[in-house]
Amino acid sequence: MAYEDKLFAALADPTRRAIFEHVAGRRQSVAELARVMPVSQPAISQHLKVLKEARLVRDEASGARRIYSIDPEGLGPLRAWLDRFWSDQLAAFKAVVETADDS
Amino acid sequence: MAYEDKLFAALADPTRRAIFEHVAGRRQSVAELARVMPVSQPAISQHLKVLKEARLVRDEASGARRIYSIDPEGLGPLRAWLDRFWSDQLAAFKAVVETADDS
DNA sequence: ACTTATAATAAGTCATGGCTTATGAAGATA
């Protein structure tokens, strides 16, 4: 599976996005997430695995716990993808405006 | 289903993303897309329906054809979502730097 | 009018994915 595919797929699920947003707000353990989210601990672990493979989060051992935090570079590729269309659309918009000026 | 959910879900499928990128490159009909993509015409129509409900594309009748084009505002919410974390991460990074300055 | 082209919808198949409970491994605590 291509990397970009993993990134978009990881963000597609609402529960997983919620977990990501929690982790982005504050680094925390699996148990903490399980306490606040409406799914079981294994479900949390499974989501975190997907997020990790998409490089959206990192994990770090801390005794028996495992602390998850956001991966600062993880959203870079998403932004890059987005900017591709952003500039395209700006160019297209500009072209329309300039065509209108010709009239 | 919430709007944001539809947006992310629409972009999750690689085939659908490819269709979106084609349409973004040049406005075109369903048949044109079906010619270049490795799936059937109904599959294309189904994907376009999802993209349209996510407000990523628009359609316009042109005789028997239906021309699909990108919806310029469609990616706005995605960018807004992204920027939320972008500034968060910048703030976090700044905090780390300033803490380092204190030492 | 008849045929061809275009595209949407219906119905059915099949794989994937998100969830559960059960379990085991590794660390902390008594």
Added chain:
DNA sequence: TATCTTCATAAGCCATGACTTATTATAAGT
């Protein structure tokens, strides 16, 4: 050592979704 916590993995269930072929509707061309 024994227990408790934390977390990951295994296995199974079930809904969803991406695809197919078949069909229908509408418009264009002859």
